[in-house]
Amino acid sequence: MSPLKIEKGTSRHSAYDLRDPHAAPEETHTLAVVVDNEAGVLARVIGLFSGRGYNIESLTVAETDHEGHLSRITIVTKGTPAVIEQIKAQLGRLVPVHDVHDLTVEGPAVERELALFKVTGEGEKRIEALRLAEIFRANVVDSTLKSFIFEITGTPQKIDAFAELMRPLGLVEMARTGVAALSRGAR
Amino acid sequence: MKGQMSGARMVVEALKDQGVDTIFGYPGGAVLPIYDELFLQNDIRHILVRHEQGAVHAAEGYARSTGKPGVVLVTSGPGATNAVTGLTDALMDSIPIVVLSGQVPTFMIGNDAFQEADTVGITRPCTKHNWLVKDTADLSNIIHQAFHVATHGRPGPVLVDIPKDVQFASAEYTPPERARTSHYQPRVKGDIEQIRKLVALMETAERPVFYTGGGVINSGPAASQLLRELVDATGFPITSTLMGLGAYPASGKNWLGMLGMHGLYEANLAMHDCDLLIAIGARFDDRITGRVQDFSPGSTRVHIDIDPSSINKVVRTDVPIVGDVAHVLEDVLKLWKAGGRKTNREAVQRWWAQIEEWRKVDCLAYTPSEKTIKPQYALQRLQELTKDHPRRYITTEVGQHQMWAAQFLRFEEPNRWMTSGGLGTMGYGLPASIGVQIAHPDALVINVAGEASWLMNMQEMGTAVQYRLPVKQFILNNERLGMVRQWQELLHGERYSQSWSEALPDFVKLAEAFGAKGIICTDPADLDDAIREMLEYDGPVIFDCVVEKHENCFPMIPSGEPHNKMILGENASTKDAIGSSGAVLV
Ligand SMILES: Cc1cc2nc3c(=O)[nH]c(=O)nc-3n(C[C@H](O)[C@H](O)[C@H](O)COP(=O)(O)OP(=O)(O)OC[C@H]3O[C@@H](n4cnc5c(N)ncnc54)[C@H](O)[C@@H]3O)c2cc1C
Ligand SMILES: Cc1ncc(C[n+]2csc(CCOP(=O)(O)OP(=O)(O)O)c2C)c(N)n1
Numbered sequence: 001m002s003p004l005k006i007e008k009g010t011s012r013h014s015a016y017d018l019r020d021p022h023a024a025p026e027e028t029h030t031l032a033v034v035v036d037n038e039a040g041v042l043a044r045v046i047g048l049f050s051g052r053g054y055n056i057e058s059l060t061v062a063e064t065d066h067e068g069h070l071s072r073i074t075i076v077t078k079g080t081p082a083v084i085e086q087i088k089a090q091l092g093r094l095v096p097v098h099d100v101h102d103l104t105v106e107g108p109a110v111e112r113e114l115a116l117f118k119v120t121g122e123g124e125k126r127i128e129a130l131r132l133a134e135i136f137r138a139n140v141v142d143s144t145l146k147s148f149i150f151e152i153t154g155t156p157q158k159i160d161a162f163a164e165l166m167r168p169l170g171l172v173e174m175a176r177t178g179v180a181a182l183s184r185g186a187r
Numbered sequence: 188m189k190g191q192m193s194g195a196r197m198v199v200e201a202l203k204d205q206g207v208d209t210i211f212g213y214p215g216g217a218v219l220p221i222y223d224e225l226f227l228q229n230d231i232r233h234i235l236v237r238h239e240q241g242a243v244h245a246a247e248g249y250a251r252s253t254g255k256p257g258v259v260l261v262t263s264g265p266g267a268t269n270a271v272t273g274l275t276d277a278l279m280d281s282i283p284i285v286v287l288s289g290q291v292p293t294f295m296i297g298n299d300a301f302q303e304a305d306t307v308g309i310t311r312p313c314t315k316h317n318w319l320v321k322d323t324a325d326l327s328n329i330i331h332q333a334f335h336v337a338t339h340g341r342p343g344p345v346l347v348d349i350p351k352d353v354q355f356a357s358a359e360y361t362p363p364e365r366a367r368t369s370h371y372q373p374r375v376k377g378d379i380e381q382i383r384k385l386v387a388l389m390e391t392a393e394r395p396v397f398y399t400g401g402g403v404i405n406s407g408p409a410a411s412q413l414l415r416e417l418v419d420a421t422g423f424p425i426t427s428t429l430m431g432l433g434a435y436p437a438s439g440k441n442w443l444g445m446l447g448m449h450g451l452y453e454a455n456l457a458m459h460d461c462d463l464l465i466a467i468g469a470r471f472d473d474r475i476t477g478r479v480q481d482f483s484p485g486s487t488r489v490h491i492d493i494d495p496s497s498i499n500k501v502v503r504t505d506v507p508i509v510g511d512v513a514h515v516l517e518d519v520l521k522l523w524k525a526g527g528r529k530t531n532r533e534a535v536q537r538w539w540a541q542i543e544e545w546r547k548v549d550c551l552a553y554t555p556s557e558k559t560i561k562p563q564y565a566l567q568r569l570q571e572l573t574k575d576h577p578r579r580y581i582t583t584e585v586g587q588h589q590m591w592a593a594q595f596l597r598f599e600e601p602n603r604w605m606t607s608g609g610l611g612t613m614g615y616g617l618p619a620s621i622g623v624q625i626a627h628p629d630a631l632v633i634n635v636a637g638e639a640s641w642l643m644n645m646q647e648m649g650t651a652v653q654y655r656l657p658v659k660q661f662i663l664n665n666e667r668l669g670m671v672r673q674w675q676e677l678l679h680g681e682r683y684s685q686s687w688s689e690a691l692p693d694f695v696k697l698a699e700a701f702g703a704k705g706i707i708c709t710d711p712a713d714l715d716d717a718i719r720e721m722l723e724y725d726g727p728v729i730f731d732c733v734v735e736k737h738e739n740c741f742p743m744i745p746s747g748e749p750h751n752k753m754i755l756g757e758n759a760s761t762k763d764a765i766g767s768s769g770a771v772l773v
Contacts, residue, residue, distance in 0.1 A: 039319060044311060051312050082499065089496035095316040095336055095371050 024080040028057065029104040030111060030181050031088065036096040037063045037071040044094055045073060054087050055079060058113075058156070058178035070098065076156075076179050103181050111181040115159045120147040121170035129169040136162045189362065194323040194354040195220035198287060201330040203230050204363050207258050209249065209625055210234070211242040215262025217289025217302060220354040234625060234654060237646035239266050241618035243273020243344075244644070247282045248622030251605045252580055254407055256283040256337050257622065263289045264302030267348075268309065272612060274344045275313040279609025280430060281405055283342035285333050286314075292352035293321055306348045315343030320350070323358040331366035340373030341494040342405055373493060377510030377518060384506045385465070385489050386522045392463035393534035394541075395423045398446065398475075401430030401608070402468015402492060404601045406512035411601040413516035414467065415439070420520070421530055424542060426454035428469050430608045433598035443542070448474045448744050449590040452550035452753065453542055455742075458483050459750035460541075466490040468512045471501035472609070481749030491515050550742045550755050551594055560711045562588060562663045562734045566595035566635070569661060572718050578630035579603065580623045584616040584640030587669040587740040592635040614643030617660060621647055624656040631659070631722070638664040638731075639688050648701040651727040659721050660729045665736045666691060673739050694731035703727040 035041050042061055049056050057076040064072040077087060084102070091100045103109035117138070119129045122145075129148060133140065138152035152162055156179060163174060189200060198221050202210065211234045214222045225233050236242040239261045246257025261270050267288040277284045291300040307319045316336050318329045326349065333345045389395065397418060403410045411434045418425045418441050425435050426443040435442060444451035446458055458464065458475075464486040469475070476482040482502055489506040490498050498507040508515055523529075553563045573579050574597065581596055582605040583589040589606060598604050605623060607615040620634040634641075641662055651658050671686040698705030704724050708717040708731070721728045741756035 039321075040307060040311065040317075043308070047312055086496060086500060089494075089498075089500075093341075093494060093496050098370055 024082065026078050026080055027084060027104070028076060028078050029084050029102055030109065030179060031075045031077060031091070032099075032101040032103055032181060033073040033075065033091055033097060034064075034099040035071050035073060035094075036098070037069045038096055041071070041096050042073070044096070045075075045091070048090055048094065049075075049077075049087075052086075052090065054083065058176075060178040060180055074179055074181050101183070103183055106183055107187075108184045109181050110184055111155055111179050112153055113156050113159055113177055113179050114151070114153050115162075115174060115176040116141070117150040117152065117163070117166055117171060118147060118173040119150065119166050119170045120172050122146060125169045129166060132162075132165050132169070138162065189360040191357050192360055193220065193224075193357050194320075194326050194349065195224045197323070197327045197358075197360055198330065198349070198354070199224045199228060199231065200360055201327045201363075202258065205331070205334045206255070207231055210258040210260050211236055211245045211249070211622065212260030213239050213242060213262065213266060215264075215266050215289065215302070217263035217291060217351050218260060218266075218287075218349075218354075220351065221260065221287070221289070221349075233260070234621075234650065236618065236621075237649050238644065239269035240272050240614065241621075241644050241647040241650065243270050243277065243284060243286065244612075244615050244618035245622035245625070245647075245650075246284050247273065247277055247280075247615075248582060248605050248619030249626045250282050250284060250622075251404070251619075252602050252623045253626045254602060256285055256334060256342075259284065259286040261286065261288050262302070263291055263306065264304045267304055267306040270346075271309060271313060272610075274310055274346065276607055276610040276612045276615060277344035278313050278315065280607065281342050281401060282344065283337040284344035285330075285337050286310075286344065286346040287330075288346060288348050289354070290319070290348045290350040293350045294352065296350065306346070310346045313344070314346050315341075317346040317348065319348045320353050323353050323356040326353060326358070327361040328366045331361070331363045332368055335366075335368040336371055339371065341402075341497075374509060375493070375511035375514045377491065377508040377515035379518060381506055381508045382515065382518050382522060385508065385519060386526060388463050388487060388489065388506070389421060389423075389465075389523060390526065390529040391531055392423075393531055394457075394461045394538045395421075395463040395465065395535065396443075396457045396461040397423055397425040397465050397467060398427075398458060398469055399425060399431045399434055399467045400428040400469025402470075403431050403434040403512050404468075406468060406493075408601060410434070410468075410511075410513035410516065413513055413520060417516055417520055417523075420528065421523075422532075422535060423465075423530075424457055424539070426450070426457065428472070428475060428608070429593055429606060431469065432593060432604045433601045436599040437597035438599060445593050446475060447472075448477070449594070449740055449742065451594070452548050452742055452755065453545040455744065455750040455753065456545050457542055461486045464488045466492070466504075467516070468492060470497045473501075476501060477744050478749050483750070548755070553738070553741075553756050556735065557711060559735045560708065560714060560732060562591050562665070562738055563595055564711060565661075565663060565714060565732050565734060566591050568714050568718055569633070569635075570596050572715065572722065573631060573633070576631045578627060580605070580620075580627060580630050580632045582606065582616045582619040582623060582632070582634045584634070584636040584643075585611045585613045585670075586637040586640055587665075587673065587738070588635055588637045588663040590670075590740045591663075596635070613637075613640035615640075617641060617644050617658075618647045618650075620658040620660070621650055621654075621656055624651075624658050625654070632657075633659040633661050636660055636662045637669060638662050638666065638691060638694075639668045642688075642692075645697075648698075648703060648727065648729070652702045655726065657724070657726050657728075660727070661721070661732060662694065662730060663732050663734050664691070664694070665734050665738070667736055669738075670740070672737075676739070677743075694729050698727075698729035701727075703729055705729050705731070707731040707733065709733040
């Protein structure tokens with residue numbers, strides 16, 4: 001039981017917890033959010049993340065149901081389990097949001113990203129770039145005597161790995177789509 | 188079938204179909220077609236405020252005191268931006284508000300047209316949802332949706348931005364029953380398995396406490412009724428946040444008083460020491476929890492809330508119950524009665540004995556004075572002289588006076604107490620009192636104010652006089668930004684930077700200038716008569732109650748302390764009570 005005696009305040013702390021209350025290890029989660037494809041819906045989702053200080057690692061969006069005017073937003077985010085739970089709850093209460101799926105916890109999922117790489121160079125480096133592209137199953141979609149554009153699809157990790165290898169071989173520009181993801185199986 | 192009509196006409200028809208009898212607004216170029224339509228009808232009363240912020244706060248007062256949504260009409264650009272503080276206030280306090288704003292014609296949007304502002308962009312983060320209407324054919328449907336969203340689930344403000352060409356063009360009207368209220372249907376019934384767990388915990392708890400909040404008021408009168416039944420039947424103690432006052436009557440025998448930063452000693456210690464914490468429509472605000480890791484360390488926590496994002500946001504909950512308070516409490520009572528109305532009576536009795544010990548501390552005690560009016564004394568007298576009024580409504584501004592009002596006024600019914608809790612908006616109280624009085628013409632409506640807050644929206648006195656609203660502005664005038672001054676004393680080494688009010692108006696003359704009655708009182712011996720004079724006057728009154736200038740509001744849970752450590756008046760020296768790192772947060 002608490003003492004009845006009232007102690008005089010001599011504390012050096014703040015009334016609020018200045019330490020991060022969610023100081024647990026961070027996790028990366030992929031969320032699929034089904035929304036009404038109406039004006040401002042993306043601003044709403046992005047505003048939620050920036051306004052509440054959540055991370056966006058990648059974000060893709062496109063209308064997936066033209067008749068129902070529904071779009072699917074795939075967001076890769078990072079946070080402690082408590083923050084991830086808040087993100088899902090906050091997304092869920094947006095009026096145009098129909099569904100929030102956490103593909104990271106809802107069983108196995110397929111994640112793919114598409115990237116385009118422009119690599120310039122001549123001689124040995126050019127040949128090496130082409131050889132590595134073959135190993136990574138990247139396609140050449142444009143070529144000049146001094147450059148290639150490769151198209152590659154895969155997990156973000158695979159694309160990161162390809163980028164690492166291309167850098168010394170003359171990688172000058174890269175465009176990535178961000179992750180698209182679906183859960184595996186018949187569900 | 189109402190058939191084809193102009194967009195402006197549609198607005199009025201849709202409001203009528205939504206049962207709206209009053210709107211608060213201010214005209215301008217971009218809403219003139221709607222004002223034309225208002226002019227042509229008599230079903231909806233338009234209250235002309237003096238500033239759009241006042242319109243939203245008035246609508247909040249209207250909404251909170253009736254349970255119905257408040258409706259506001261403003262013009263584009265500055266009309267809409269002036270409404271932003273009110274929208275944010277309503278969002279923080281979960282008040283259902285529908286704001287209709289005019290916008291420049293669709294073909295001029297994006298051109299920096301006269302009085303153009305990106306209203307949906309600006310208000311996106313401070314509304315529950317908003318819409319820009321681009322086609323008259325969608326207008327009535329969107330207005331019906333707006334009412335649906337504002338009032339379902341966790342209530343909140345919404346905004347519909349209506350370009351002027353959309354108001355002029357004609358289309359087919361959609362009645363409410365044919366409107367697409369979308370997929371937005373938040374669940375109201377709680378999970379029965381979770382409710383069963385709560386009942387089992389209630390049956391064995393030794394030190395239970397109900398921690399209730401604004402969600403009980405949001406849920407409606409039935410929720411307060413069920414809460415009263417549950418509390419009385421179980422015999423458990425109950426405390427409430429600032430926003431929930433009145434849901435359980437202050438005269439009820441299980442009432443502990445408000446909890447939190449300026450809450451009662453017994454309420455905060457009960458929260459700290461309880462073994463079962465039942466949160467009902469309350470959101471574990473930082474004014475409640477203090478230091479989160481020391482918050483109620485030994486309790487099992489149950490949280491009933493309609494908004495899943497409120498649960499586990501601040502503290503971990505053991506038994507989350509997502510649903511509407513009234514629906515959930517009905518099931519709780521049913522199951523608990525069916526289970527034989529069991530509680531751990533002996534232990535709960537011991538718990539009450541402990542609470543009685545805490546009560547003896549008499550945490551609201553203050554040093555009386557015969558020379559100056561103590562603010563606490565002024566409120567005690569106000570309570571005494573108004574308590575028998577059958578329909579007393581109180582609004583407040585923000586600051587010390589607000590906390591004293593929460594501590595010393597006693598609320599027996601829900602929807603009688605209107606205050607800005609989450610945003611803490613100075614300037615809320617006067618317009619809110621106007622909204623309340625419009626909704627309840629025969630009621631006694633008093634705004635307990637600080638002089639600094641009151642000045643922030645004092646132009647609304649004009650509205651009170653125009654509509655002959657007998658609102659009583661009870662100003663506890665300490666010539667200080669009292670709450671700021673108190674923090675400077677406790678946290679900033681008594682450096683009173685910019686925290687006093689200079690060049691204050693003569694409030695009696697000010698009242699007269701507005702065409703209201705002014706009363707000034709400086710002597711405690713005259714106070715009762717002066718208050719009676721205010722109450723008896725049939726019209727708006729500004730009451731300048733000149734109070735002690737340096738009174739601090741206690742109890743106060745000082746920086747860095749959990750619930751079981753707090754400063755009480757007189758008993759503790761407040762000087763240098765808090766180290767400088769405590770000054771980081773507000
Ligand atoms: C100067 C100042 C000092 C303050 N000091 C204190 C203090 O000492 N003590 C104090 O208590 N407050 C204090 N406050 C107020 C504080 O800032 C918060 O506004 C308040 O504590 C929040 O109250 P609440 O938890 O009841 O939540 P509200 O803001 O009322 O939120 C209601 C909760 O209920 C839920 N809800 C809504 N409708 C329903 C429904 N139908 N069914 C179920 N759930 C529903 C919502 O989702 C939400 O979680 C102070 C404010 C100011 C300006
Ligand atoms: C719009 C706004 N600006 C600033 C504040 C910060 N603030 C909180 S209380 C307060 C002083 C209020 O003074 P007064 O209205 O005289 O009330 P008192 O505390 O003296 O009772 C201030 C400036 C606020 N809450 N709202």
